[in-house]
Amino acid sequence: MPKKIIVFGNQKGGTGKSTLAMHLIVNLLQNGNSVATVDVDAKQGTLTRYIENREATKRENPEILTPFHTPVFESEAETVTQIEQENLTNFTNLLQSLASFDYIVIDTPGNDSSLSRIAHSFADVIITPMNESFIDLDLLVRINDSTETNIKPSIYAEMVWNQKKERIMRDKGTIDWIVLVNRMSSVASKNRTELDRVLIALARRIGFRLAKGFKERVIFRELFLSGLTLLDRNVSASQVSLSHIAARQELNDLLKALNIGD
Ligand SMILES: Nc1ncnc2c1ncn2[C@@H]1O[C@H](COP(=O)(O)OP(=O)(O)O)[C@@H](O)[C@H]1O
Ligand SMILES: [Mg+2]
Secondary structure (H helix, E strand, O other): OOOEEEEEOOOOOOOOHHHHHHHHHHHHHHOOOOEEEEEOOOOOOHHHHHHHHHHHHHHHOOOOOOOEEEEOOOOOOOOHHHHHHHHHHHHHHHHHHOOOOOEEEEEOOOOOOHHHHHHHHOOOEEEEEEEOOHHHHHHHEEEOOOOOOOEEEOHHHHHHHHHHHHHHHHHOOOOEEEEEEEOEOOOOOHHHHHHHHHHHHHHHHHOOEEEEOOEOOOHHHHHHHHOOOOOOOOOOHHHOOHHHHHHHHHHHHHHHHHOOOO
């Protein structure tokens, strides 16, 4: 099995899973690792399209590094049991065929699916980006008041717990679960302070560690078309601004906090 399987997940779209996945992939490649990528959200296909765009840019800039990519679609079998079995068999076979890679990075959809659950159960690390909002927090954990005395895991946290159990039963492995707030606003707010406080209080009880994501920055939306990331030197000079430099610093801090790869 490869050194590490990293899964980006959250049962909510638009939190930055695919964008962050792409940045981690390029970081691992630039550090000399071989990286396989899997798009379990193949129907939407953001990561797949991002990598296709990168491959197109590579044709003119051969020094650009690209991962070995596979999109995976849900089984279309008749019954739920058949679907789950077929998904599990296909996914296990895929991971076995990728066993010689140093890292496998998997992007999952912003909704619950059999394939997404299976992908989570093979993770060494799960990275869950969320937006700076109590609505996003509610998808991880139900809190009834701001004292956090009365908390209940929500569907996604429960799913992660179940996959942690699956993983232990399969090979006694453990899953490192990291939650990070992404697309942060630049201005301090009461909401932000309160959200941070609640997240810190919940981390131990729910079983995740906290990291800091990116601020809300236009550059992340622009890079997609060229398939590039903040880590690529080919980002055109006109795109480099103070905001870009600050974003790179955020990225370095995040990569350090994730503690993945050499
Ligand atoms: N830090 C950020 N600042 C600004 N836009 C961002 C940031 N992170 C992600 N985005 C944008 O937010 C949207 C959702 O990001 P995406 O990576 O597709 O999320 P997900 O995979 O969770 O659905 C995209 O339009 C993306 O370009
Ligand atoms: Mg996505």
